[in-house]
Amino acid sequence: MKDRKTARMRGIIACLLLVFTVVASAQKREWGVNREIVQVSESVYRWGSDNQYGAYIVGTDGIAVVDGHYCPSGTMQWLKEQLAARHDVPVKYVILSHDHPDHVCNSQVFNDTAITIGHKNILPHILREKRSSSIPQITFEESMEVLLGGVTVNLIYLGPSHSDNLIQVHIPAEKVMIAVDIAKGRSLFPDYRDMDVHSTLKILKILGNMEDVDIVLPGHGAITDQQNFRDQRRFIQALHDEVLAYSVEGRKLSEIRDLIQMKEFSDYRGHDRWLDQNIVTMWGYLYRYREPNQRITEDEAVACREDVSQCRTSDPVESI
Numbered sequence: 001m002k003d004r005k006t007a008r009m010r011g012i013i014a015c016l017l018l019v020f021t022v023v024a025s026a027q028k029r030e031w032g033v034n035r036e037i038v039q040v041s042e043s044v045y046r047w048g049s050d051n052q053y054g055a056y057i058v059g060t061d062g063i064a065v066v067d068g069h070y071c072p073s074g075t076m077q078w079l080k081e082q083l084a085a086r087h088d089v090p091v092k093y094v095i096l097s098h099d100h101p102d103h104v105c106n107s108q109v110f111n112d113t114a115i116t117i118g119h120k121n122i123l124p125h126i127l128r129e130k131r132s133s134s135i136p137q138i139t140f141e142e143s144m145e146v147l148l149g150g151v152t153v154n155l156i157y158l159g160p161s162h163s164d165n166l167i168q169v170h171i172p173a174e175k176v177m178i179a180v181d182i183a184k185g186r187s188l189f190p191d192y193r194d195m196d197v198h199s200t201l202k203i204l205k206i207l208g209n210m211e212d213v214d215i216v217l218p219g220h221g222a223i224t225d226q227q228n229f230r231d232q233r234r235f236i237q238a239l240h241d242e243v244l245a246y247s248v249e250g251r252k253l254s255e256i257r258d259l260i261q262m263k264e265f266s267d268y269r270g271h272d273r274w275l276d277q278n279i280v281t282m283w284g285y286l287y288r289y290r291e292p293n294q295r296i297t298e299d300e301a302v303a304c305r306e307d308v309s310q311c312r313t314s315d316p317v318e319s320i
């Protein structure tokens, strides 16, 4: 009897150890995987690891590095060593595409030689969130030209999109566009937090038709071209239109979540994981966008306060 008990205890302990090992290994992410630098045109290079990419541009006067990296990846320190070994000009500028932590972290490794540039809206985000980032000393509103000696780099702000401070970095003579976190192509964002959806749709159209762009460098994923912007725009527009139409019909959020399938986009990356959260956050965005003809009843307002899936923004139409 005692032996059986001991054996059972041993079994339980072995199971627990196995569970702890599995959990521990699942939580421990290996960083700095697939570090690489790839030359994409005469002066433009793409660098990164862990499926996260920045870029840098080399002129006769110096280098401009675009973006930081994931905080724990160690890739910025590695990049600094690589640039010192590969090029004989200093890093003069760090250009931050936007404030999100995975694109600014450890950008301060270049503070000994570089001035940091970003859109003027980037500062409050970096300061409020206490990002581990270089803080831009130079900001701009619509556009800015950075001259590196033989290479002209255009910084472009087309309005709020994926964040209110996302910029694109264009090297027109080499037809390269660095379009971090807006060149999302055939993949879904996890949700629409921090995004101005209507302005994003306009900007994706502009970027999809801009001249002097053959090569597009996204912040995540493979090197691409302008079709990437069109593919992303098609998805956001379709989701926007469906959520809006059902909202006008007076559907509850819970119904809208059931009704929208977006099957024609089932090959898009993240469709299985993130579609539901895309619907919910698109609904939240459009809730703030439109005013229905008639307000919902007090009872419905109470139900909505208690459970957001019971919210509707209009009276239900007759046919429902």
Ligand SMILES: [Zn+2]
Pocket: 098, 100, 103, 162, 181
């Ligand atoms: Zn981002």
